[in-house]
Amino acid sequence: MSKPSLPILSVSGVAKTFILHLREGARLPVVNGAGFDLYAGECVALGGPSGAGKSSLLKMVYGNYRVDEGTIRVRDGEEMVDVASTSPRRLIKLRDTTMGYVSQFLRVIPRVGARDVVAEPLIHDGVPPEEAVARAGALLARLNLPERLWNLPPATFSGGEQQRVNIARGLIAHRPLLLMDEPTASLDAANRNVVVELIAEKKRAGVAILGIFHDAEVREAACDRVIDVTDFAKAAA
Structure with missing residues (x-):
């Protein structure tokens, strides 16, 4: 698939460490040097073993987790908004108009x-x-x-049933960037196939999708490429 020249999402040099305040301030590095671009009309999976930082990285893109270093720029019309440094008000607007999110719950x-x-x-x-x-x-x-x-x-x-409602709510409106965190984890085979079809329709509509798909068949059917976050996790260790 040929890529347009301008990404919808550009992640560069992102680092994150959790501070465990109930463990005397122990530091838990998650990722370091994370970087990739995501383009309109493609679905990209975050890959790697459990604990490698996939969900944390997805939550940083959405602005639920703060970023220690780096930038996470999302295209909003002609503007690239850095989720890592923008104001809460601007982040809310970005979520309202540009970023969709299908969480696990x-x-x-x-x-x-x-x-x-x-x-x-x-x-x-x-x-x-x-x-x-x-x-x-x-x-x-x-x-x-x-x-x-x-x-x-x-x-x-x-x-x-709750997850199907969750998916429907996340997909019903058009958003140029869609984040999906294990959307098919609780679904049977028939409904997993429906989700794959819906993802394909979003891609054809020019939506850029970044997700975590532990189901290998869904990942292979829906995704254009996989970004292995293992290297980002190793760099943080």
């Missing part, structure tokens, strides 16, 4: 029905509520969530 307002949970990002973008709810229902149906559950709060669902 669904965190939503209690007592809100699943279909409304999924529709909310579209409504936030200005889509009329009736259209947003219809599109949310169609996506939930595609992910094989029974219609009888759509008006029920996801907190009452099984882990796999």
